[in-house]
Amino acid sequence: MTHIGLNHFLVISSILFCLGIFGIVTRKNAVMVLMGIELILNSANINFIAFARYGNFGFQGQLIALFVIVLAAAEAAIALAIVLNIYKTFSNINVDEIDKLRD
Amino acid sequence: MTEALLIKLAIVILFLPLIGFTVALFFAKKVKKVYLVEIVLIIATFLLSVVLLYSKLVYYPNNNITSEFQWINLGTGPIMGKVTVDLGMFLDNVTVIMMFAVALISMLVHIFSIGYMEGDKRYNRYFAYLGIFTFSMSGIVLTHNVLMMYIFWELVGLSSYLLIGFWYEKKSASDAAKKAFIVNRIGDIGMFTGILILFTTYHTFTFQTVFHQISQGVLPFNSETGLTLMGILLFCGAIGKSAQFPLHVWLPDAMEGPTPVSALIHAATMVAAGVYFVVRMFPLLSGGALFVIAVIGALSAFIPATIALTQNDIKKVLAYSTISQLGYMILALGVGAYKFAFFHLITHAFFKALLFLGSGSVIHAMHHEQDIRNMGGLRKKMPITYATFLIASLAISGVPLFSGFLSKDGILAGTFAFGYITGQWFFAIVGYFVALLTAFYMFRLVILTFHGKPRDQHKYEHAHESSFVMAMPLVVLATLSIFFFYTPNPVNPEAGWFLKWIKTPELVTPQSSRYSFMRSDAKEPASMTEIKSAEAGPEVMYSETYEDALHHAHIPGLILSLLLAGGGILLAFMFYQWKKLDPDKLANKVQPLYKLSFNKWYFDEIYYASFVAGTVGLSKSLAWFDNTIIDGLVNFSATFTRGFSRASGKFDNIVVDGLVNFMAYLSAFIGLIFRRFQTGKVQTYIVLVIFSLVILLLIFKTF
Numbered sequence: 001m002t003h004i005g006l007n008h009f010l011v012i013s014s015i016l017f018c019l020g021i022f023g024i025v026t027r028k029n030a031v032m033v034l035m036g037i038e039l040i041l042n043s044a045n046i047n048f049i050a051f052a053r054y055g056n057f058g059f060q061g062q063l064i065a066l067f068v069i070v071l072a073a074a075e076a077a078i079a080l081a082i083v084l085n086i087y088k089t090f091s092n093i094n095v096d097e098i099d100k101l102r103d
Numbered sequence: 104m105t106e107a108l109l110i111k112l113a114i115v116i117l118f119l120p121l122i123g124f125t126v127a128l129f130f131a132k133k134v135k136k137v138y139l140v141e142i143v144l145i146i147a148t149f150l151l152s153v154v155l156l157y158s159k160l161v162y163y164p165n166n167n168i169t170s171e172f173q174w175i176n177l178g179t180g181p182i183m184g185k186v187t188v189d190l191g192m193f194l195d196n197v198t199v200i201m202m203f204a205v206a207l208i209s210m211l212v213h214i215f216s217i218g219y220m221e222g223d224k225r226y227n228r229y230f231a232y233l234g235i236f237t238f239s240m241s242g243i244v245l246t247h248n249v250l251m252m253y254i255f256w257e258l259v260g261l262s263s264y265l266l267i268g269f270w271y272e273k274k275s276a277s278d279a280a281k282k283a284f285i286v287n288r289i290g291d292i293g294m295f296t297g298i299l300i301l302f303t304t305y306h307t308f309t310f311q312t313v314f315h316q317i318s319q320g321v322l323p324f325n326s327e328t329g330l331t332l333m334g335i336l337l338f339c340g341a342i343g344k345s346a347q348f349p350l351h352v353w354l355p356d357a358m359e360g361p362t363p364v365s366a367l368i369h370a371a372t373m374v375a376a377g378v379y380f381v382v383r384m385f386p387l388l389s390g391g392a393l394f395v396i397a398v399i400g401a402l403s404a405f406i407p408a409t410i411a412l413t414q415n416d417i418k419k420v421l422a423y424s425t426i427s428q429l430g431y432m433i434l435a436l437g438v439g440a441y442k443f444a445f446f447h448l449i450t451h452a453f454f455k456a457l458l459f460l461g462s463g464s465v466i467h468a469m470h471h472e473q474d475i476r477n478m479g480g481l482r483k484k485m486p487i488t489y490a491t492f493l494i495a496s497l498a499i500s501g502v503p504l505f506s507g508f509l510s511k512d513g514i515l516a517g518t519f520a521f522g523y524i525t526g527q528w529f530f531a532i533v534g535y536f537v538a539l540l541t542a543f544y545m546f547r548l549v550i551l552t553f554h555g556k557p558r559d560q561h562k563y564e565h566a567h568e569s570s571f572v573m574a575m576p577l578v579v580l581a582t583l584s585i586f587f588f589y590t591p592n593p594v595n596p597e598a599g600w601f602l603k604w605i606k607t608p609e610l611v612t613p614q615s616s617r618y619s620f621m622r623s624d625a626k627e628p629a630s631m632t633e634i635k636s637a638e639a640g641p642e643v644m645y646s647e648t649y650e651d652a653l654h655h656a657h658i659p660g661l662i663l664s665l666l667l668a669g670g671g672i673l674l675a676f677m678f679y680q681w682k683k684l685d686p687d688k689l690a691n692k693v694q695p696l697y698k699l700s701f702n703k704w705y706f707d708e709i710y711y712a713s714f715v716a717g718t719v720g721l722s723k724s725l726a727w728f729d730n731t732i733i734d735g736l737v738n739f740s741a742t743f744t745r746g747f748s749r750a751s752g753k754f755d756n757i758v759v760d761g762l763v764n765f766m767a768y769l770s771a772f773i774g775l776i777f778r779r780f781q782t783g784k785v786q787t788y789i790v791l792v793i794f795s796l797v798i799l800l801l802i803f804k805t806f
Contacts, residue, residue: 095784
């Protein structure tokens with residue numbers, strides 16, 4: 001039974017980050033893309049908290065993690081609103097087919 | 104009358120007709136009666152010239168009045184030296200008498216034209232032209248330098264051109280105008296060359312200064328030949344203007360103009376300008392130049408006189424007679440009879456103007472019929488015209504009691520004296536023979552026109568005496584053709600006042616270049632004091648020998664000329680009045696001579712074959728040269744340029760455009776590649792961002 005240290009947290013957060021990226025890049029559904037973003041944010045949160053636990057930073061890390069959670073909630077709200085508008089315009093939320101940015 | 108006032112008077116006389124010209128020309132179309140301005144001004148000119156004549160002859164009979172101002176000063180140049188041009192006036196007795204004659208005849212012709220030109224559609228313009236002619240002619244008369252004379256010389260040429268071609272709708276009139284202008288140019292080239300020689304030698308145009316310098320021994324090209332050459336070249340201008348022998352062909356053609364114009368310009372004044380010019384420059388003419396002048400004068404007196412014998416156009420006869428009489432004057436100058444040349448110039452001006460105006464009156468009455476074969480018997484219909492015409496004919500034939508006798512006899516005596524001294528009898532023989540011819544052809548004209556039975560009954564019926572405006576000038580001129588105005592003694596002009604006013608000028612040419620009889624006997628060159636003293640005693644013209652010869656020549660010359668004039672008139676009556684002799688038979692007998700005379704010695708044909716055809720041929724060859732050589736060169740350079748342009752166009756299209764196009768294609772190609780990245784899909788962008796981040800991390804890794 002090994003002792004669980006900072007490295008384990010960092011590995012977990014890295015895996016989470018990569019999964020988030022993978023989700024963003026591969027998923028067709030905009031909602032799934034948003035979920036990928038949430039994953040990335042959470043991996044960052046894990047990093048903050050891990051460094052807060054193992055580093056000598058006081059509570060600053062936890063506080064920023066709290067902020068990020070709040071921010072994520074706000075962001076999700078706005079993003080979902082955007083997704084709704086996209087659906088209104090294009091009748092779907094398939095990111096592959098929405099290439100208006102090219103113009 | 105001060106001298107300054109006289110000069111002012113002369114200036115006013117000069118410019119009055121110019122004002123008339125300007126006004127008449129500019130208002131010709133708007134104001135119907137504007138010609139009256141011109142006529143009033145010309146009458147004023149005449150009255151002023153009478154005042155000028157009177158005051159000059161009464162108050163300053165022996166003074167020459169000069170007034171001048173500097174016109175152009177170009178400073179001192181490298182080749183020409185000092186270049187200044189003075190303009191000015193010179194009044195001596197010759198000037199004022201000539202001015203009087205010009206103004207008088209001009210005024211009479213103006214008045215005559217009122218009747219003659221009636222109903223012409225360019226009536227006002229006609230009077231405007233007469234105005235500019237009078238202005239230019241006065242300029243010639245009054246000027247004191249040869250440059251101004253040349254300017255006015257060309258101006259009279261211009262007005263002559265305008266008036267000959269006045270009825271320019273007629274081809275013959277416009278052709279005659281051109282001929283007159285061009286033939287005059289030929290003489291003027293010589294005159295211009297002479298003026299250039301004169302100016303480069305003496306740096307002045309003023310006659311008196313030139314004379315002074317010649318008397319100081321300054322000669323063109325430093326030789327007497329140069330002086331002779333200059334004199335002959337200047338005389339060329341007179342040959343053209345006075346229609347002398349080689350260039351006389353324009354004057355008969357000039358008769359296409361209105362008849363009053365022929366009277367004013369082509370008989371009395373302008374053609375006499377050549378003689379006047381020779382009179383003006385007489386002191387600088389060397390013996391050689393005078394001899395050339397005498398030969399030209401003799402030929403011009405003789406040839407046209409023979410032509411006049413057979414012509415049938417009333418004006419043509421008078422035209423040839425004019426040339427012949429001008430030849431007399433030139434001949435007189437050539438043999439040194441200076442006074443009589445000028446005397447004849449004045450008397451001829453009056454009676455020849457009278458003859459032309461009389462013929463104008465006849466032509467007007469006969470509805471523009473000019474052929475004397477269709478006239479005859481007009482004596483009864485036109486008594487005034489007949490009487491005046493007869494007086495003029497008597498004058499020109501040299502019958503005593505008339506003016507022509509005095510002057511012509513003087514000229515003949517001059518040639519006689521010349522022959523006596525030098526042994527050159529040629530001039531005297533020609534002079535006397537021409538006197539016979541003159542009397543004959545003038546009376547042929549008078550008889551055919553006025554005597555006998557009318558040959559064209561229809562025209563004769565309609566003929567009528569001319570109105571007052573046309574008859575009055577005839578009477579005035581006829582009065583002036585009577586001896587009394589020139590001398591109280593009808594056989595000896597020497598006693599008269601006219602020759603007292605005209606003095607042969609002191610020659611300034613070097614003694615060695617003169618005729619032998621013109622060498623002054625005095626040891627020293629003539630100075631002012633000598634001239635003064637000469638005035639006191641009896642005048643010595645050139646030398647005692649000459650005076651002697653002239654004196655001896657007077658009586659035989661007089662008798663001979665009387666006989667010849669009488670003989671000529673008698674012959675004319677025999678042929679045409681009494682029909683004792685048949686002119687046609689005689690003509691058949693001397694067929695070649697008759698043909699020669701009738702065809703005017705073939706001068707026109709010879710000139711046409713030589714000069715006109717030559718000029719046309721030269722022009723044609725020049726045209727060929729232009730068309731083939733010059734155009735060939737131009738075309739070659741054009742072709743060359745075109746080829747070069749084509750090559751340069753190719754270079755542009757292929758190399759320069761190629762480069763530009765290549766850059767464009769390159770950009771397009773790069774654009775094509777980069778377009779791939781711009782998918783518009785968010786996910787692709789994110790992938791790119793992440794890849795870029797990873798690459799950046801790899802690049803800047805510090806661990």
